[in-house]
Amino acid sequence: PRTQGKFWENSSMDDNMSVSFRKQLLMINEHLGTEEVEALKFLCSDLLSFRQLEAVKSAQDIFQFLMTKDFLNKKDTFILAELLYRIRYHSLLQDLGYTKEEVRENLCHKGKVSNYRQMLYELSEDITREDLQRAMFLLRDKLPKKLTSMSCLELLTFLEKQALLAENNLQTLEKICEDISPDLLAIINKYKMERVIIIIIDSLVGHSQSPELSGYEDLNIDKDSVQFRECLPWENCWHHGPQDDKAVNVTHGISELREAQPARTSDPENKIEKPIIYKMDGPHRGYCLIINNSNFIGTLQERRGSCKDAVTESLARVFTWLGLDVKTYPDQTSVEIENLMQEWRTWNDHRDRDCFVCCILSHGESGSIYGADEQEVPIRRIMSYFTARQCPQLAEKPKLFFIQACQGKEIQQAVYIEADAQNPDLLPIQQRVSPSESIPEEADFLLGMATVDGYASFRHIQQGTWYIQALCNKLQLLVPSSRGEDILSILTEVNEDVSKRADNLGRKKQMPQPAYTLRKKLIFPVPRNPPPL
Known part of the structure; x- marks a missing residue:
């Protein structure tokens, strides 16, 4: 028991x-x-x-x-x-x-x-979207005719399935890399040399000549440079020897080979970690909704200059340039705004899109914006329509919301300067929503606010709002830059730009505030056309 x-x-x-x-x-x-x-x-x-x-x-x-x-x-x-x-x-x-x-x-x-699989994966990380497009063009006769796009890993897998790529068959891959970006050949050559070292060791330890060395003569490997010695315990364990507890130490041979090659390796710890970025190379970039409330039914003032932000020269042109399909909605009531969110939440086309952008320009209070009927709509509620649960077709895709509206206390107006707020002084302090209340709980959201909670934002009646103008200018300037700026770096530049602005008397200032739950870097691909300056 x-x-x-x-x-x-x-x-x-x-x-x-x-x-x-x-x-x-x-x-x-x-x-x-x-x-x-x-x-x-x-x-x-x-x-x-x-x-x-x-x-x-x-x-x-x-x-x-x-x-x-x-x-x-x-x-x-x-x-x-x-x-x-x-x-x-x-x-x-x-x-x-x-x-x-x-x-x-x-x-x-x-x-x-395997080293072979590591090499291919490392190669896929170094192939840019443009490189991939060129590779697919070169392979157009071998790819399915209806195929419009695939990831680099999918392309490599396809080549393997078609017997065009294997551990001992790298000719097609080498030819492609040579044509699209010769620098990529360094990864393949390094793998080939390390493979030769292992094959040589197998041959010498087994006292036989390996037939697998055929095709590698161009690497000019000197077998005499491969040094052997006993090592207990294993050291530099490139390869385990026979069953007599001997190991092969090929440090000397490998170091000589690596002197002639760039210091690249398939070990992720020996290379600079690349940032994980959102996939932005699909057939369609995404939709951009622009809700521009300029005219209001009751006592709120007309938002003069807002059309310059939304339509004529700024948001619509810039996001169209970035590859998004822009839809503009003027003067939407609170009910119409929520109906729009519900409609776009169930839009089937999101499945084939990389991202989603929503820009709202209106008067506002802390944590909310006004519809044209002067009824408040919480910003959190607007964003909640697009969580992974509510909008599964946008799950794991970046969702960007840019809000141009006051979030608090009205400021004395100067010439050409107006505040996008009604009368925040009448709002009880206990009713104000903290900035964190506007941050979605779900992942992959970015909320770009024109101002920090409790403060007004400013709009020039001829030139538009400080925030939207700075946002559009920085997108046009930094997306095409050689540094490949991500959206958070761009918004930091927007903060710097807006923080330096002031009214005519130099007394009124503004500080934007991005908040996000992005899991990866968001980098817009460089458009082919020049920016709409």
């Missing part, structure tokens, strides 16, 4: 471990978006069949397939740690009980992602 009790106790502990393990996997799954799942699928291409990978809809599916093949289990989670490390999701490693240093140290003898 005592032994039987011990068995049931162990069985219960195992069940608890299994539940805890699967909870870990679910939590990691929730943190990984579409692009990360695509990367994991590609890195697992040598471990799972194409048929299995084609059935994958989420990271959870990948975990299940890895568990089926016993690559992943509750006692050994290193394969998952390696995959997260490869895609540089280091923050999730601690949930598995690893640090990135521990993973890096163990890759040598526990890693399952």
Whole structure:
């Protein structure tokens, strides 16, 4: 009976471990978006069949397939740690009980992602959107005729399925890289040299000449430079030797080879980590809604100059230039605004779009804007229509909201200067909403406010608002820059611009405020046409 009790106790502990393990996997799954799942699928291409990978809809599916093949289990989670490390999701490693240093140290003898697969993944990260378009053009005779776009990883997978790319068949890939960007050849050449080193070691240790060396003669490898010595424990473990507990130390040979090549590596820790960016290279950029309330039914003043912001020279022209389909709605009541949000929430075309932008220009109070009927609409409510749950077609895609409206106290007006507020002094302080109340709980939102909570924003009756004019100017200036500025860097420049402005007497100032739950950098692709200056 005592032994039987011990068995049931162990069985219960195992069940608890299994539940805890699967909870870990679910939590990691929730943190990984579409692009990360695509990367994991590609890195697992040598471990799972194409048929299995084609059935994958989420990271959870990948975990299940890895568990089926016993690559992943509750006692050994290193394969998952390696995959997260490869895609540089280091923050999730601690949930598995690893640090990135521990993973890096163990890759040598526990890693399952091949050098070939690492090389292709590194290559995909260095291929720009323009490079990818050129590559697809060069391969147009081999690609399906109806195909309009694909990611770099999808293109590499397609080439593998068509037997145009393999570990020992890199000619097509090399030719493409040579034509679109010769710098990419450094990654392939480095992989080829390291592969030759391993093949040479296999040949010498096994006392036989490997036929796999054919085709690599152009690399001019000197076998005599490969040095051997015993090392206990393993050192510089490029390759494990025969079963006599000897290892091959090829440090000298590899270092000589690397002197002739750029210092690039498939190890993510040995290269500068690239920022994770939103995918912005789809067939359509997205929609931009512009709600421009200039005229109001009751006592609110006309917002003169707002049409210059919205239509004639600024927002509509700039976002059209950035590739978005702009829709403008003048003088919308509070009910019409909510109806518009409901209509666009269910718009089917979002599935094929990269992002969504909504600009609202109106009078406002703390945490809300006014409809043309002078009824308030909370900013938080407007944004809530586009959360991942309410608008699944925009899930994991950036959603940008730019609000040009006062958020508080009215300021004494000067010549040509008006405040976009009614009379905030009459608003009880306890009713004011803090700035955090306007930040959506869901991911992938950006809220660009013309002013911080509690303060007025300003509009020139001829030149438009300070904030919108600065926003449009900075987008036109910085999107085409060689630095590839992301939207948050651009909004920082907008803050600087607006903060330097003042009324004619130099007394009235304004400070914009971006708030965001973006998970990645948002970089607009450089338009082909010059900016609409």
